[in-house]
Amino acid sequence: xxxxxxxxxxxxxxxxxxxxxxxxxxxxxxxxxxxxxxxxxxxxxxxxxxxxxxxxxxxxxxxxxxxxxxxxxxxxxxxxxxxxxxxxxxxxxxxxxxxxxxxxxxxxxxxxxxxxxxxxxxxxxxxxxxxxxxxxxxxxxxxxxxxxxxxxxxxxxxxxxxxxxxxxxxxxxxxxxxxxxxxxxxxxxxxxxxxxxxxxxxxxxxxxxxxxxxxxxxxxxxxxxxxxxxxxxxxxxxxxxxxxxxxxxxxxxxxxxxxxxxxxxxxxxxxxxxxxxxxxxxxxxxxxxxxxxxxxxxxxxxxxxxxxxxxxxxxxxxxxxxxxxxxxxxxxxxxxxxxxxxxxxxxxxxxxxxxxxxxxxxxxxxxxxxxxxxxxxxxxxxxxxxxxxxxxxxxxxxxxxxxxxxxxxxxxxxxxxxxxxxxxxxxxxxxxxxxxxxxxxxxxxxxxxxxxxxxxxxxxxxxxxxxxxxxxxxxxxxxxxxxxxxxxxxxxxxxxxxxx
Numbered sequence: 001x002x003x004x005x006x007x008x009x010x011x012x013x014x015x016x017x018x019x020x021x022x023x024x025x026x027x028x029x030x031x032x033x034x035x036x037x038x039x040x041x042x043x044x045x046x047x048x049x050x051x052x053x054x055x056x057x058x059x060x061x062x063x064x065x066x067x068x069x070x071x072x073x074x075x076x077x078x079x080x081x082x083x084x085x086x087x088x089x090x091x092x093x094x095x096x097x098x099x100x101x102x103x104x105x106x107x108x109x110x111x112x113x114x115x116x117x118x119x120x121x122x123x124x125x126x127x128x129x130x131x132x133x134x135x136x137x138x139x140x141x142x143x144x145x146x147x148x149x150x151x152x153x154x155x156x157x158x159x160x161x162x163x164x165x166x167x168x169x170x171x172x173x174x175x176x177x178x179x180x181x182x183x184x185x186x187x188x189x190x191x192x193x194x195x196x197x198x199x200x201x202x203x204x205x206x207x208x209x210x211x212x213x214x215x216x217x218x219x220x221x222x223x224x225x226x227x228x229x230x231x232x233x234x235x236x237x238x239x240x241x242x243x244x245x246x247x248x249x250x251x252x253x254x255x256x257x258x259x260x261x262x263x264x265x266x267x268x269x270x271x272x273x274x275x276x277x278x279x280x281x282x283x284x285x286x287x288x289x290x291x292x293x294x295x296x297x298x299x300x301x302x303x304x305x306x307x308x309x310x311x312x313x314x315x316x317x318x319x320x321x322x323x324x325x326x327x328x329x330x331x332x333x334x335x336x337x338x339x340x341x342x343x344x345x346x347x348x349x350x351x352x353x354x355x356x357x358x359x360x361x362x363x364x365x366x367x368x369x370x371x372x373x374x375x376x377x378x379x380x381x382x383x384x385x386x387x388x389x390x391x392x393x394x395x396x397x398x399x400x401x402x403x404x405x406x407x408x409x410x411x412x413x414x415x416x417x418x419x420x421x422x423x424x425x426x427x428x429x430x431x432x433x434x435x436x437x438x439x440x441x442x443x444x445x446x447x448x449x450x451x452x453x454x455x456x457x458x459x460x461x462x463x464x465x466x467x468x469x470x471x472x473x474x475x476x477x478x479x480x481x482x483x484x485x486x487x488x489x490x491x492x493x494x495x496x497x498x499x500x
Contacts, residue, residue: 006192006201010185013208017233021212025219025226033223037093040223040231044088047235051081054242059139061246068135069120070245073203075139076117076184077238079146080210083109084234086150090157101157103217105150108162110214111173112149114180116142121183165220174214181211193315202244209237279323279371282330282364290340293329296413301326303409306453307446308402316373321402324365324377328406331361331378358382359391381406386440404443408434408450411442427454 055078062071086105092098114121119131119138131138152159163170188204213234219227287294304325308318332340335357339350346354362379365371380394380403387395399407415430431451438447 006189006204009201010189010204010208013205017208017212020229021215021226025215025224031221032225033221034225034228035223037091041088041091041094043235044084044091044231047239048081048085048088051235051238051242052078052085054239054246055081058242058245063136068132071135071139072117072120072132073241073245075142076113076120077242078143079113079116080109080213080234080238082146082150083112083153086153089154096157099157100159100161101153104160104162105153107170107217108149110177110181110210112146114177116146117180117184120187121180123187162217165218170217174218177214178211181207181214185211190315193319199244199247203241206237206241206244209233210241212237279327282327282333285333286330289333289337292419293332293340296417297326297329299417300328300406300409300413303413303450303454304402304405307405307409307449310449310453311405313401317402320374320377321405323371324374324381324402325406325409327361327365327371327374328378328381328410329357329361330364331357331359333364334360355382355390376400377402377406379403381410383407384441385443388441399443401443401446404446405450408442408446412450412454 055074058074058077059071062068062074083105087102087109090096090099090101090105092102096102116138119128119135122128123132185204185207188200188207192198192200192204210233213230216227216230219230221227283294283297286297301322305318305322308321313321332354335353339346339353342350358379358381362375365375365378377400379391380399383389383392383394383399383403384407385396385399385404387393389399412430412434415433416424416427418424434442434447434451438444
């Protein structure tokens with residue numbers, strides 16, 4: 001219900017704002033004016049100054065909390081605060097006479113903010129990933145640029161003349177900016193659906209309000225009702241966006257460590273922002289019980305999320321996949337340490353004990369309302385395409401897609417990382433094994449997607465950042481030889497199946 005109510009709220013706000021803007025910009029009141037330069041000066045300068053302070057706090061908290069998403073949003077909000085502050089200060093008839101700066105600062109505010117926010121609109125592009133990992137540098141560069149621009153406009157108010165309201169360039173720019181701000185708003189809405197954090201929903205709605213100020217350059221009559229409305233909407237939007245970002249809860253140190261691989265490879269995922277404290281507790285308990293298992297689920301969780309993104313799962317399915325992947329072994333909290341940490345191959349009786357963990361994990365997750373949808377996925381992550389898996393002997397499409405994704409990621413990680421009684425096999429060999437048994441043990445399409453996803457992750461170092469020495473690295477796609485299949489796979493596969 002939260003997810004649907006979020007979309008309903010978004011659609012309603014967009015509809016209301018479009019209707020109100022149309023009525024004030026195109027209706028009979030569009031030609032009426034309320035000339036009050038002093039009020040405009042006070043309204044814009046005070047609210048813009050407050051937004052500058054709020055944006056500064058947002059960026060500072062993002063730096064402290066290691067949250068690139070919030071930092072980049074805070075930087076964009078800073079741009080939409082500094083240039084409007086210039087807009088207010090240069091109001092004709094107060095501190096300045098008639099000048100170009102009043103319109104120039106208003107004209108440039110959102111286009112510059114959109115440029116600053118480009119990493120949020122293209123998070124999966126090479127530029128988006130670079131800017132996300134170096135978001136502090138991007139923030140400093142952006143702030144330097146906007147303050148220089150603001151200073152030039154303030155000290156040389158008639159230096160730059162912008163096109164008029166009916167100019168084709170102005171209309172085209174307005175359309176592009178509205179579309180870009182809409183994209184940012186929809187991204188926050190999607191993050192809300194993924195993590196169910198109210199902060200993302202409020203940010204999404206706030207960005208709708210901010211996008212309305214993109215219409216200011218096409219307003220022909222200053223001090224008209226539409227002119228005043230758009231100023232108020234922008235001020236409320238920026239302030240609300242900053243507030244909702246600053247109240248976003250901080251992750252615990254343990255949770256931050258756990259999600260470090262995900263954040264390192266793509267800091268804009270923001271998946272962790274809405275995770276329930278119950279999730280943190282489950283993984284923390286698993287960490288205390290067995291470090292190897294904890295590291296394994298973190299890596300498996302990261303790879304599964306990446307594969308789910310590549311397969312274009314819906315936000316709901318992606319969230320459930322991520323939760324299930326990171327908690328797929330939580331049932332091992334019930335496994336005796338003598339079995340879980342045994343430095344040798346398991347006996348048939350011990351293997352039977354290990355095989356209880358999918359059902360145990362399902363029961364643990366089903367008891368928590370926020371995790372209940374992920375529970376069946378956890379139960380089925382050891383099923384096989386040929387029906388020879390456990391605990392229910394499901395086959396083919398009877399197995400949930402998310403479980404099939406986790407099964408491949410789970411096996412790959414187990415094969416390519418050390419265990420107490422054996423060393424990791426090369427990734428090339430693991431890939432060969434996956435291909436050899438695709439269709440019988442694992443889903444053919446999922447194997448293909450995993451093999452395409454992992455090499456793209458490897459250069460960032462995320463997959464090897466937990467539980468693996470610094471001098472070891474994964475083989476990339478350039479040196480994968482899928483022909484390196486051992487003659488006897490039965491012992492390897494049995495061992496892997498017992499360990500994961």
